[in-house]
Amino acid sequence: MIELLSQSRCIQCDKCASVCPTNVFDAVPGESPVIARQEDCQTCFLCEAYCPADALFVDAHAHEVIGLTEEEVLEKDLFGQYRRNLGWNKGNSPLNIHAELQELRQRVGSPY
């Protein structure tokens, strides 16, 4: 479930409010968006993937709120992790991931 919107990292682009498929955020003029309906979060991680500032953290616990702090997320280097894994981080491309994947499939001999 969405756990955190880091005020210090947020650039107020409201992208999360636009892209959230279950409308968890409310945009607030002149301020960072707020997590208005946390219980509606479906834990799809897409807000995290779309956030250009790596200001969001969606935990993997889908059915309960853990109450993580920004320090805990920072310490484990979890901000932006999912975006990096999709190749959506700056300077990267999904094509890089696709290419490495194809190479690994060949090397491992995977039928999948």
Added chain:
Amino acid sequence: MSRLEENGLELDADVLVVGGGPAAAWAAIAATERGASVIVVDKGYVGSSGAYAASTSGHKVLPPIATLRDPLKFERYALGGFLAQHKWWDRLLEITYDRAPRVWEWVGYDIPVYDRTGSYRGLQGSETMRILRKVLLQKGVKILDQSPALELLVDNEGAVAGARGFQRQANAPWTVKAGATILANGGVAWLSKALGCNTNTGDGALMAAEAGGELSGMEFSAHYSPAPIHSSITKSAYYRYASYYDKDGKEIEGLNRNGHRSTSAIAKELLKGPVFVRLNKDTENPDTRRMLRLQQPNFFAAFDKVGIDPFEQNWEITLLLEGTVRGTGGIRIADTECGTTVKGLYAAGDAASRELNCGGFTGGAGPNMTWAIGSANIAGKAAADFSRALGKAARSRPVHAVGGVGLKGTGATWDANAVVKAVQDEVFPYDKNIFRSEKTLLESLAKLEEQWKLVQGAPLQDTAQHLIRSREAAGLLTTARWSYFAGLQRTETRGMHKRLDFPQLDESQRHYLAVGGLDRLWTRAVEVEEEVVKVPEAKKELQLA
């Protein structure tokens, strides 16, 4: 009077597409390329809505070579109870082969070369959807995000003429008059939090039924996938590497069959006690682990974010209901062009019954993506042509809205979340939904009927959330009733429909079951327009350079 009667945004188009996933996007692109003006409306965001964007699933694009296509076509033919049709498969595979690579072209990516199996993998769901959204905007398609469609508009002859819904962030209704309407807004997973599925609340099925449409294959709606118990991650492929353990660490055998996890075997174990998994079969090679990580980053998000190593540690699993999103039921396709039984109304993707290429069983992304891309391209083209034939009348005809339950009602107000919970209590338990009998089905149907009476009362509409959730509750309830009613009528075990009291396949029931009705439910057998096809003998695999 519902809040949709208030003043709001009014638009018109040749074709209205409802939905935000791959089927919606492809349908809109196909209609545009046929010269139609197109509006896409979605409950969430076109690009992130639905199961595909969240799933990061690739899909195979197969050239027209029998040794490549046959395995996909026949892999699940028997599992699906011989209800799939090969003439549909062939057509859908051809369309996918022609269309899917354009996603790469449209953003200037080099199309990948075919690998040694003669196929190539598509980009992941999140990336594909990001590109498709861009393409829609480039092609001049108007998109209304965060604007769920809530009811259909119908003309005086009963043809569908658009839809009406609510802009939940702008807090105002919208109306789109259109010559043809395509429902591509997903199936139903009953708000289980299966990955990406909480936008899939049976909205399309309910809207279609209110306009006179019917459903099919709703008895094949009991698809569950394993997920780490804390998570939403219903990615099932990697359980092929799994060993299963009980709470004392003793290995449980027999939960994988033919190299894949068996949902019913897992469900039986879960009814006895907790089940734990470790991915320790053929995963010692670091390259394999790296490959698995790159292939399905969301699967590993379930573990990385909470500090579990899925290869080295045991983790507890559950089964989450994915309903028709990975099952096969949906709006019945009534002609060769993905039209429904209602004039002007088309259906594509998970919103439509996928029995035509998947029969009574599906699961993974390959067959489902083939259906999504294929049906959407067929529907988009047909809807554009239908609208053009109507001419100016398409937008000037008088129309009326036909939405009922969950939008309008008289008498006591009701709590949508309580109705959702009551429906989930009937569809989530494995001993009600996976293992069915006349007794369990009748008991569940009786409880669902009580809820049906309740939701005839006035829905709460004080906020956009209440307005939408009330209508969703009605969709979840109605689809659950159709699923169990059809399940009651199919007195055999076929596909994913398992009857404990009828454990065998009954050859005389090789037909589709159309189901419909709102207050009074009905079913009707519909003939499969193709004889059972003999599975071809395995040929030597073709090697491409």
